Each structure stands twice: as C-alpha cells, then as structure tokens.
Amino acid sequence: MIKALNLIFTNAKELGIRLSGFIILILFWETAVRIGWLNPFYTSQPTGIYSDLIDFYESGLLWRHTSVTLKATLWGLFFGSVSGIIVAFILGFSQTLAKVFEPLITGLYGIPKLALAPIFVLWFGLGIESKIIMSGLLVFFLVFFSTYGGIQDVDRNIVRSIRLMGATPFQIKYKVYLPATAPWILAGIKGGLGASLIGAIVGEYMGASAGLGWMISYSTSFFQVERVMSCIFILFLIGIIFNGILKIFERVLLRWRAPADFDQPL
Amino acid sequence: MDYPHQNMPVFQVSELHHSFYSKKKEETKVLNGIDFQVFENEFVAIVGPSGCGKSTILNLMSGLIKPTKGSIRLRDREISSVHSSIGYIAQSDTLLPWRTVRRNVEVGLEIRGVEKEKRREIAMELIKKAELEGFEDAYPHQLSGGMRKRVDIIKVLAVEPEIIFMDEPFASLDVFTREILQKYVLKIWSENQRTIVFITHDLTEAITLADRIFILSQRPAKLKSTHHIDLKRPRDPEELKFNPRFLQLYEGIWKDLKSEVEMQVKK
Numbered sequence: 001m002i003k004a005l006n007l008i009f010t011n012a013k014e015l016g017i018r019l020s021g022f023i024i025l026i027l028f029w030e031t032a033v034r035i036g037w038l039n040p041f042y043t044s045q046p047t048g049i050y051s052d053l054i055d056f057y058e059s060g061l062l063w064r065h066t067s068v069t070l071k072a073t074l075w076g077l078f079f080g081s082v083s084g085i086i087v088a089f090i091l092g093f094s095q096t097l098a099k100v101f102e103p104l105i106t107g108l109y110g111i112p113k114l115a116l117a118p119i120f121v122l123w124f125g126l127g128i129e130s131k132i133i134m135s136g137l138l139v140f141f142l143v144f145f146s147t148y149g150g151i152q153d154v155d156r157n158i159v160r161s162i163r164l165m166g167a168t169p170f171q172i173k174y175k176v177y178l179p180a181t182a183p184w185i186l187a188g189i190k191g192g193l194g195a196s197l198i199g200a201i202v203g204e205y206m207g208a209s210a211g212l213g214w215m216i217s218y219s220t221s222f223f224q225v226e227r228v229m230s231c232i233f234i235l236f237l238i239g240i241i242f243n244g245i246l247k248i249f250e251r252v253l254l255r256w257r258a259p260a261d262f263d264q265p266l
Numbered sequence: 267m268d269y270p271h272q273n274m275p276v277f278q279v280s281e282l283h284h285s286f287y288s289k290k291k292e293e294t295k296v297l298n299g300i301d302f303q304v305f306e307n308e309f310v311a312i313v314g315p316s317g318c319g320k321s322t323i324l325n326l327m328s329g330l331i332k333p334t335k336g337s338i339r340l341r342d343r344e345i346s347s348v349h350s351s352i353g354y355i356a357q358s359d360t361l362l363p364w365r366t367v368r369r370n371v372e373v374g375l376e377i378r379g380v381e382k383e384k385r386r387e388i389a390m391e392l393i394k395k396a397e398l399e400g401f402e403d404a405y406p407h408q409l410s411g412g413m414r415k416r417v418d419i420i421k422v423l424a425v426e427p428e429i430i431f432m433d434e435p436f437a438s439l440d441v442f443t444r445e446i447l448q449k450y451v452l453k454i455w456s457e458n459q460r461t462i463v464f465i466t467h468d469l470t471e472a473i474t475l476a477d478r479i480f481i482l483s484q485r486p487a488k489l490k491s492t493h494h495i496d497l498k499r500p501r502d503p504e505e506l507k508f509n510p511r512f513l514q515l516y517e518g519i520w521k522d523l524k525s526e527v528e529m530q531v532k533k
Contacts, residue, residue: 161360164328165374165425166350175373241329256364258407 044225049233052226061215066234068211072128072200073238076135080196081189084134084143089173092151102148109141114202121207131208142195143188150184151177168207183257186250193242197235272343275303276429276461277327282336284322296322299336307459311472313519314482315527317380320465324431327463328352340429353427357434359414361406369394374425392420396450412443416450420447423454429461436471448474448503456500463520469523472516474503481519484526491520 026046032038033045041050056062087105091098117134124130154177162176203214212231219227276514284297304310314320314417325331327338329345329352338345340352361370371389380388391506395403396416406414415435423428432451436444455462466472473495482489497511506512 087342100413155360157356157358158360158362160330161354162373163329164348164352164354166348167377171377176362176375181363182364184410256366256405256407 001106006023020121039135040225041223042225044229048226049229053230053233056227056230062234064210065210065215065231066238068208069200069204069213072131072135072203072211073196075128075132076199077139077189077196078136079132080136080139081143081185081190084140084188085147085185086190087140088144088147088151089177092148092174092177105128105141109145113137113141114198117202117206126207126209130206131200131203131211134203135196138195138199139189139192142191143185143202146184146188146191147181150181153184154180168233174259182253186253190243190246193246194239197239197242201235267404274306275301276306276308276341277304277463278337278339279323279327280337280339282323282326282338283334284319284326284331284336285334295486297326297333298488300482300487300489302480302489302492302504304461304463309455309462309464309475309477311464311466311476311479312467312482313469313472313479313523314487315484315523316467317507318482318485318526319487320467320482321433324354324463324465328354328431344448350425351428353422353425353430355419355422355430355432355435357437359406359418361414361421363406366403366405367398369407370406370417371421374421378425388408388424392424396420399498404530407426410443411439412447415439415443415447419447419450419454427460429463432464434465434467437466437468444471445503451475452501452503453497469516469519470507473497473512473519474506479519481522481526484529490526491522 018029029043030046033040033043038045049074053062091101113134116137117130120130120134124133158180159172159176162172167175200211201213201216204211205217208214212235216231217230219225219231276277278345280301282297283295286294286296288294300323312320312323312324322331324481327334327340327345329348340349343480362373365373368386368389371392372385375385375388390402393399398413398416398420401409402414404415409417419435436447451462452475454460462475464472468515476495479493479495481493482488493515495515497506497515
C-alpha cells in the first residue's frame with residue numbers, strides 16, 4: 001500500500017518536473033499580456049487560446065482540420081519510410097545501382113525541398129495527394145540515409161558466420177541486415193516524424209481547402225492569432241504523441257540492446 | 267607412421283598457393299605451396315607466427331575464397347563453394363545481438379527449415395549440456411565472454427556439422443575461461459567424434475587438444491613440420507601442463523616455432 005502510494009507520488013513528482021517548464025512559460029505569457037508587456041493582438045494569450053480551442057472543438061472544425069493534416073502526415077510518413085528502406089536495401093546490395101543513384105539522391109537532398117511545394121500543388125492538385133508527396137519526400141531522404149548508413153555498418157563477421165551456415169542471400173538480408181539496421185531505421189523515422197508534419201503543413205500553406213496548415217494561413221490573413229496559436233498547440237500535441245508512440249516501438253523492437261550506462265564517465 | 271586416424275582423408279590439400287592483390291595490383295604472397303591431409307575424426311591444430319596465413323587456410327578450406335593455385339578436396343570433391351557439412355567458429359563473437367540465447371542456437375536450424383518445435387527441442391538440449399540453463403532467454407550482451415563463446419559453439423553444433431573449423435576461438439578470453447572451454451571442446455569431441463581443424467598461436471592449447479600439429483613458417487607460409495601428439499586421451503588441460511611428456515613435446519615443437527617467430531621479429 002505504502003509502496004503503491006510512493007510510486008504514485010514519485011510518478012506525480014516526475015510529471016510535475018516535466019511539466020514545470022511548460023507551466024512557467026504559460027504563467028509568464030499570461031502575466032506579460034496582463035501587465036501590458038506584450039500586445040495580445042500579435043501574441044494572443046493563454047486564456048484566449050483556451051477559449052478559442054473550446055470554440056474550435058465545439059464547432060467540429062478542430063477534428064475536421066486535424067484529421068486532414070494527420071492523414072497527410074501519416075501517409076507521408078508511411079510511404080517515405082517504406083520507400084526509404086527499400087531503396088536503401090536495393091542500393092546497399094548493388095554496387096552498380098549505388099554508383100548510379102547515390103550521387104543523384106545526395107544531389108537531390110541538397111535542394112531545399114520545401115521550395116518544391118508550389119510545383120507539387122501544380123502537378124498533383126490541391127487535394128491531399130500533393131501534401132502526402134511533399135511529406136513523404138522529406139521522410140524518404142532521412143530514412144534512406146540512415147538505413148543506408150546502417151547497412152554499411154553491419155558486422156561482417158556475423159554476416160560471414162550466417163553465410164557459412166548455408167543461408168541464402170535473401171535469408172541473410174532478412175535475418176541479419178534487417179534486424180541489424182532496425183536501430184538506424186528507427187532513428188531515421190524519428191527524424192522523419194517532424195519532417196512529415198512540416199511537409200504536410202507547408203503543402204497546405206501552398207494551396208488547400210482544409211487542414212491545420214490551411215487554417216493557420218487562413219487565420220493569419222484575418223489576424224486571428226488565437227486560432228493560429230490553437231493550431232500550433234495541436235501540432236505540438238501531435239508531435240509529443242508521435243514521439244511517445246515511437247518510444248514504445250523502440251522499447252519493444254530494440255529491447256535486445258544493452259542499456260546505456262549513465263553512471264560511467266565518458 | 268601409424269596413428270589411429272589413418273583411414274580416409276577428409277581433406278586433401280595439395281600445392282596450395284594463395285596471394286592477395288592490393289588495389290594497385292601488387293601481389294602479397296600468403297601461402298606458398300602447402301600440402302597436408304586431415305583424416306576422419308582427427309583433431310588437427312595449425313600453429314604459426316601471427317599473420318602467416320593461418321586464417322586464410324581455413325577460409326580457403328571452407329570455400330569462402332578461391333585459391334590462386336592448388337587444390338582442396340573434401341572427401342572426393344573439389345571445394346567450390348560454402349559447404350554445409352562444415353561448421354565454423356571464429357575468434358570474434360558472431361552471435362546475433364537481437365536474438366536470445368535460444369534463438370541464436372536455433373538460427374542454423376531455421377536456415378535449414380527445421381520446424382519450430384523441433385528447433386526448440388534441439389536448442390534446449392544443447393543449452394542444458396553447455397550448462398547454460400536459465401540463460402536461454404538472455405540476450406548476448408547480458409552474458410560473460412566465456413558464456414557467449416559457449417553459445418557460439420553450440421550454435422554451430424546445432425546443425426550437426428561433420429567437420430568443425432575453429433579459428434583462434436579462445437584468443438580473446440582469459441586463461442581460466444580458456445581452460446574451461448578447452449575441456450568443453452574435448453568433451454564435445456570425445457562424445458561425438460568429428461573432424462576438427464583448430465587454428466591457434468598458443469602452443470599449449472594446440473598440444474592439449476590435437477592429435478597432430480602443423481607448424482607453418484612465416485609468410486609466405488609453407489608447412490614447416492608436422493608433429494604427432496601421443497598423449498593419452500581423455501586429456502585434462504589442467505593436469506597436462508605438468509605431464510613430463512607434455513613438456514618434452516612442448517620443447518621439441520617450440521624449437522621449431524621459435525625460429526619462425528624470431529625471424530619475424532628481426533624483420
């Protein structure tokens with residue numbers, strides 16, 4: 001009983017520490033507006049954002065726009081990750097293809113891809129497709145480079161020992177390379193989470209009829225800063241939730257790794 | 267010469283030459299005409315100064331690389347590719363870090379398409395025999411070096427290879443762990459006779475384990491001499507060190523090896 005109480009207390013304390021920065025920021029913001037340091041016309045204020053969020057929710061618009069953005073983000077993340085992994089594996093095992101395509105991919109990576117957003121809207125329309133493609137493209141590069149690096153890093157001794165056991169080339173990829181690159185793939189996807197949101201939002205800025213990105217640009221043009229802040233708050237929550245989900249994946253998929261030893265001096 | 271294994275040669279290595287080529291096509295001769303035979307159920311050790319090409323011989327014999335010149339016959343066929351009747355235990359750790367001990371032991375069986383129940387049964391039996399019971403669900407990083415090596419060995423034993431190659435398997439372990447594992451290898455070998463080719467630079471280890479020892483010269487390596495170890499079996503690695511016959515053999519072989527090592531140092 002005491003143990004349980006202790007645990008709740010420790011968890012509450014932990015949560016408190018994690019939230020304290022956030023709470024301080026909000027209190028400071030509200031106070032600064034009230035005593036006239038900040039002009040709410042430009043910065044809005046927490047209480048105003050709160051009441052706007054309630055309006056936003058009750059009108060049913062919140063979920064409508066959030067779901068559009070989420071859909072573009074998740075599909076972008078999915079297609080970007082899958083294509084990144086597949087292309088990395090193809091180039092990782094074919095020297096010829098790697099010679100042809102690796103410089104090409106590296107070159108394309110150098111282009112600021114957000115600059116392509118208007119042309120994607122022109123090519124793929126105002127619908128969700130152009131956003132998925134924008135978002136997927138950003139994710140692709142991150143997952144590709146991470147996975148490709150991981151393939152180069154696989155322990156050749158392990159590969160040799162599995163080959164000596166008579167494994168086919170496919171078995172070697174499936175039983176050695178794929179699990180060995182899992183940490184790299186997950187690291188790529190972790191970076192891709194943020195990138196996929198950026199891709200979807202920027203795509204919506206350029207031309208759309210719904211979505212949080214569209215809502216932000218629409219509200220800004222009418223100086224509805226509260227609504228802009230509401231949307232940003234929702235994006236912030238989405239980011240946290242995505243990261244939380246990925247952490248669970250990491251814990252399950254990478255449980256074989258030795259835990260990092262924080263007690264050891266570096 | 268007579269020794270108990272003079273029956274069919276399992277391996278017939280003749281006139282084996284091998285060279286490595288750098289990017290600029292410069293040749294480095296590693297093996298310079300090596301001939302030997304390994305017989306059925308024989309325990310052979312190959313000893314030589316470091317860098318003389320001991321591992322290259324095993325890589326050639328296992329079909330991982332092709333010789334520049336010469337032939338290696340397994341039974342009556344030329345080795346042309348990786349052969350499934352050979353088990354290979356390397357110096358480095360080759361356990362899959364994302365698999366538990368049991369799933370590591372199962373990996374070879376998985377590759378061969380043995381069904382799940384059967385795999386589990388075989389793996390658990392080997393784990394028990396290797397005194398690793400209770401660790402079947404542990405991950406490699408949770409084990410000590412000696413335990414990992416034992417898993418590495420039973421992983422190879424699981425597919426029941428007729429021939430086992432060991433390339434300095436215990437080089438990275440401490441002396442005590444090494445002795446325990448030598449005992450373990452001797453036990454495995456006596457329980458279920460197999461042909462073993464064991465590479466080491468440790469002469470004590472070679473004498474303790476082997477029926478015959480091949481001494482290689484420094485690079486480009488030739489077979490310098492062959493020694494028959496007539497110590498009685500079963501052998502106990504701990505007691506053997508004080509056995510007069512052991513010391514006698516050691517002295518004789520060491521003289522042979524010493525000149526090669528010294529030459530290498532002078533170079």
